[in-house]
Amino acid sequence: MDADSLLNPERRMLRRMQEKPGHEWSLTEILEACQWKDQAVAVGAGHGLTNGGLVKTKENSSSLVRLATEGVKAKESGLLEARLWSWISTHEEPSMANLQSNFERHEAGPGVGLMKRLGVQMSNGAFAAENPEQVTTQIAERTAFIQSLPQPENSLDSDMLEHFKSRRGLIESVVSTTRTWTLTSAGQAVASDSLVEKQFITEITSELLQSDEWKDAEYRPFDVTLESSTPRTGRSHPMQALIERVRSIFLEMGFSELVDDYVQTAGWNMDALFIPQDHPAREMQDTFYLENPQSIELPKHLTDAWGAIHEHGGDTGSVGWGGSFSAETSEKGLLRTHTTVNTIQYLAENPTEACRVFSVDRVFRKEAIDRTHLPEFHQIEGIIMEEGANLQMLVTTLKTFYAKMGYPEVRVRPAYFPYTEPSLEIEVKWRGKWLELGGAGIFRPEVTEPLGISSPVLAWGMGLERLAMLVLGLDDIRQLYISDLEWLRNQPIL
């Protein structure tokens, strides 16, 4: 073994030991010779030297018998039999009845048993011993035993040990290990001038880096295999961290964020998006309609415009859905089922200004909770409105977003939404499989024309929890919301 690789404590310990070759060093001797206070340093250094073959360790495990909780009390105030015996011997009327008023209930019962086994019997309501001297001697022996502890187990009288082991809480055995160290010939052969303790650099400062010293300096080595405790500090919930990441990606791509209420009207949530009023998704199983507010008034010009579109296509050249449109249905209050309800209102307010807007927000659907469904979840929504915007641009934008998230393989497939044409489904490759993450498309004229929107609008909406499942490798979406501290602590920083 090369002395060069020895750590400072090992160097010191080896050097001291070389001063007395052949000596078997105890821990106390090592601590004193090396001027250490911490046993762990000595044991650690001894371990290192032993691994290097420079020192031999002898370990001795021995069992020590010491007082347990009840034993400590007995040592202070006497064993129960000793106290009872002195009471019996001195009391004028050592009867059972008197015993109970002089000793605690939990002591009286076992006490009588103890006395009986020592040969002190109850007769005619009083205690009497056949051989009082013997009782006194036996009790004195027991007391001496208790007073003598702690002692190595093998030095103790085995009958006495058995006796006290059978009584609860008086004594206990602990195994203690003692070590001694002896120099080996290899240890002896290490040149002592190579055992000078090195000055290690523990901190890299700018002065050090600016000077030339760092080139020849010795750095304190770190043992990365040692166990260490993980610092537990407060941190964002993984969902929040993911939202922040999505946000920063869109901001970086030149989008501005839109934040809006989740209490909305059926009109904006559906009619404005040309979702027919008899569409199954409007039924109770999908949408949470509100009792309060049950309905929210909408400007008549809006419901009229949507009515015209739905019934016959308005001026768009579309034939609409036919049937008759109900403004009352439009005014129903609900919890938004998608964030498209907010982007469409943004467009209605800003119909002619080119824009790039996104939101990451909560939506609600009447879903049964299972591995992949929650009634409350988040959508990542976005729109681009500008002259000449086209499908290619939409696909590129989505691909760029997912590439920045770390998923370079994205594909789109034809899909259907009542409010977009063409419509797309976005899929991301994960662990060799294509996973559907959301929908996208270009808003139909039935959506844009009544609101006076002139340029093409590219739109998309994607599930955030689905993305979280990918990022965090989850099989069950519910894991995100069950406040499992252990799991939360072990999540990567996103």
Ligand code: PHE
């Ligand atoms: N709103 C759709 C959904 O909730 C997603 C979507 C948004 C589709 C925009 C096309 C355009 O699934």
